[in-house]
Amino acid sequence: MKKISLVSLCILLMSMLSIVSCNSDRLEDSTTSKDQSLSARGDLNSKVAAFGKNPLSVMYVEVNNNDIREVGKYKLADGRQLFDVAIIFAANINYNTSTQKAYLHFNDQVTNVLTNKNTYIKPLQDKGIKVMLSILGNHQGAGFANFPTQAAAQAFAQELADAVNTYGLDGIDFDDEYANYGANGTAQPNQSSFVYLVTALRDLLPTKIISFYNIGPSASNLSYNGVTVGSKVDYAWNPYYSTYSAPNIPGLDSAHKGAAAVNVNPGTSSFTSSSTATSFAQRTKNDGYGVFLYYDLGATNIASYFSGATNVLYGQNTVYGDGTTPIGGITSGATYQLVSATNGTSVLDVLNAGTTDGTKVQLWASNSNTAQKWKITDVGGGYYKLQPLNAPTKSLDVSNSGTANGTQVQIYTDNGTNAQKWKLIKL
Numbered sequence: 001m002k003k004i005s006l007v008s009l010c011i012l013l014m015s016m017l018s019i020v021s022c023n024s025d026r027l028e029d030s031t032t033s034k035d036q037s038l039s040a041r042g043d044l045n046s047k048v049a050a051f052g053k054n055p056l057s058v059m060y061v062e063v064n065n066n067d068i069r070e071v072g073k074y075k076l077a078d079g080r081q082l083f084d085v086a087i088i089f090a091a092n093i094n095y096n097t098s099t100q101k102a103y104l105h106f107n108d109q110v111t112n113v114l115t116n117k118n119t120y121i122k123p124l125q126d127k128g129i130k131v132m133l134s135i136l137g138n139h140q141g142a143g144f145a146n147f148p149t150q151a152a153a154q155a156f157a158q159e160l161a162d163a164v165n166t167y168g169l170d171g172i173d174f175d176d177e178y179a180n181y182g183a184n185g186t187a188q189p190n191q192s193s194f195v196y197l198v199t200a201l202r203d204l205l206p207t208k209i210i211s212f213y214n215i216g217p218s219a220s221n222l223s224y225n226g227v228t229v230g231s232k233v234d235y236a237w238n239p240y241y242s243t244y245s246a247p248n249i250p251g252l253d254s255a256h257k258g259a260a261a262v263n264v265n266p267g268t269s270s271f272t273s274s275s276t277a278t279s280f281a282q283r284t285k286n287d288g289y290g291v292f293l294y295y296d297l298g299a300t301n302i303a304s305y306f307s308g309a310t311n312v313l314y315g316q317n318t319v320y321g322d323g324t325t326p327i328g329g330i331t332s333g334a335t336y337q338l339v340s341a342t343n344g345t346s347v348l349d350v351l352n353a354g355t356t357d358g359t360k361v362q363l364w365a366s367n368s369n370t371a372q373k374w375k376i377t378d379v380g381g382g383y384y385k386l387q388p389l390n391a392p393t394k395s396l397d398v399s400n401s402g403t404a405n406g407t408q409v410q411i412y413t414d415n416g417t418n419a420q421k422w423k424l425i426k427l
Contacts, residue, residue, distance in 0.1 A: 055284055055313060056084040058211075058237070058258070060134065060295040063088055064109045068131075070297050072124045074306060076316035081127050082306060083294075085209070087173050088113055090134040091163075093156070095142035097184050101152065102142035104135070104159040114167045121168060130170035132209060133163065136177060137216075141186030143179030145217040147193040150200075157200035164205060171209030172201060175239075176216025189217035195224040198232040214247035215239040223250055237261065237293045241270035244280050246289060258291030260284050264305065265296035278308035285312060330424060332378035335389065337366065347372045350411055355391040357412045358399070376424075383421035387414065395420040 061068040074082040094105040106114060113120045114133075121131045137143050147153040160172050174194075181188050201210060210233045212218070222229040230236070230251025237258030238245050246259035260280035262272040272280075284292055292313060306318035338348035340363055349364035353371035366372060370389035374396070377385050386396040388411060397412035401419040414420065 051084045053080065053084055053314070054255075055258075055290045055292045056235075057082055057310075057313075058085040058087065058235075058291055058293050059083045059297050060087045060089045060293075061297050063113050064107070066296075066298050068113060068120055069123060070299055072127050072129060073320055074303060075319050075321070076310060076314055077319055078316055080314075080316075081129055082310060082318055083129055085130045085132060085170075086124055087132045087134050087211075090136035090175060092136055092138035093142045093144065093179070094138050095140040095184050095186060100185075102147070102156050104156070104163060105138065114163075117167050125168070125170070130209060132171040132173050132211065133167075133169050134173040134175050134213070135160065136175045137179030139178055139180045139183065141180055141183035143181055143189070143217065144174055144176050144194045144197050145179075145189035145221055146181055146187045147190075147196060148187055150192070150196045153193055153196035154200040157197055157204055160201055161204035164208060169208075171205070171211065171234075173211045173213060174198075174218065174233075175213040176218040177213075179216065181217065189221060191221050192224045194218040194221050195227050195229060195232075198229050199227060202232040209234050212236040212247075212249070213239045214249065219247070235291055237291050241295060242272040242276060244283055246287075254288050255290035257289055258284075258293040259287065259289050260292050262292070262294045262309075263296055264294055264302060265298060268296065274305050274308050277305070278312060281309035281312035330376060330378075330384070332384075333375065335373050335375050337372060338374060338386075339366075348374065350388045350390060353390050354411070355394065357394070357410075359391075359394075359411050361396065361409050361411065379416070379421055383423050385414065385420050386422060396422065 059071050061071060068086055068088060071083045071086040072081065076082055088110060091110050092105040092107070093102050095102055110133075124131050135144075147156065163169065164172060174197075176194075198210060198212075212229065212233050212235070214236050218229075228249075228251035230249040233249070233252065235256050235258070236247045236249045236252055238247060238261040241261045241263035243261055244259050246254070246257050249257065260277075260283070262277045262280060263270045265271060281292065292309065301320040303318040303320035310316055310318045340346045340348075342363075345366060346363040347366045349362050349369075350371040351360045351362050353369060364372065373389040375387045375389060375392070377387070379385050387394060388396075391411055393414060394411040395414040397410050398419040399408040399410050401417065402408075412420070
C-alpha cells in the first residue's frame, strides 16, 4: 500500500483537507475605518502582509484580446500563485454631453467579463487572487482630474463602488490616460478633483483596494487642502514599461509602490526582455519596493520568462498549468492512503467503517483499517475514482452532485457520474 501526501494530492472537499481544485482561501483585506485609510493610520505593511508575499506581483490583462483567467495558470514551484492581483483592463470614464456629467462605461468585452463573473472573476478569487477593475479615459474630455465640484467626484465614486459591489470585485485602479481634457467643452484639470474622488471612493469602499497607475494630470494633483492621494490609495506604480522608476506619491511608502514596469508581450514596442525583468526584480528586492508590475498577459505559456524574476523575488521558478495536470506515479488499480497536509498523519477515513450509501468521510488517525485504504482507478480524461476497501462497490462521492462550498463528501454506490470522478493535481 502506498501513501500520498495531500500536499500534492488535493482530493477532500472538507475544510481540513485541500479540495481537488487546489483553491486557496481568499485573503480578506485588513479592515479600515470609514475615516482613515491604511496609509493614514500608519500601518502600511498590513495590506502587503495580508497577501503573504512580498513584493506583490500584479498583472494587467487587456480583456479586449485576452482571457483574464490566464493569470491563474501561473504558479511558483512551491504551489503558490505567482500573481496576487489581476487587473481587468479597462473600463472607461465617459462624458454625457446632455447632462454634462462623467459616467462609468463598459465596452462589450469588459461587460462580458463582469456579467459572467462566475466564469472569469470568481475562479481567480478562489485561488486567492484579487481581481480589480482599471478605469481609463476615453477621449471624451472626462477624467479624474477635472470634476468641477466635490459632489460630481462623489457621484462618480458611487458608480465605481456600485460596480465593485455588483460584480464582486476587489477594488479599483485609476489610469489617467486618453481623457483628452477640454474635449466636448469639459474643464481642464484642477487641484482638488482627484483628491475628492479617491477620498469619496475610500469612504465607500473602506476595505477594498485602490491603486493608481501614476500617469496623466492626476499624477500632478496629489494633494489638496491637507489631504493626500497617498493617504487614500493602497498602491501606486510606474506606468512606463521597460523602465524602473518609483512614483512620488505623498503619503505612500515604498512598501506600497512599484518601481518596475514589465511588459510581457513581445509583439509590442515596449516589450521588456527577460534579462531586464530579472534586473528589475533584483533592484526591487534591494530597494524594498512592495509591488512588481506586469502588463499584457496572453495565452502563450511564458513561465520560463517569469522564472528569472521570480527566482530573484521569491526563490522559485514559475510553472504553468490550468490545474489539470495529473499527479505522476499513480498506478491505476493500486491501493493508497490519503494523508492530510494539515498534520501529515491524519488520513481520509470512512465514518465508523460504514458501507451504506451516504456514509460520510472524515479525517482520522491512521489505524490500518480498510476504511482508510482507497483503490484508485483511472476512468479516463485525467480523472480517477476512489473506492474504500471496506466497501469496494462504493466510490468517493459528492452528495447530490453539489458544487457549493461545504457540500458533503461521502461514499455512494459506484455509478460513473462526475460526482465520483476526481482529478489528482500535481502541485
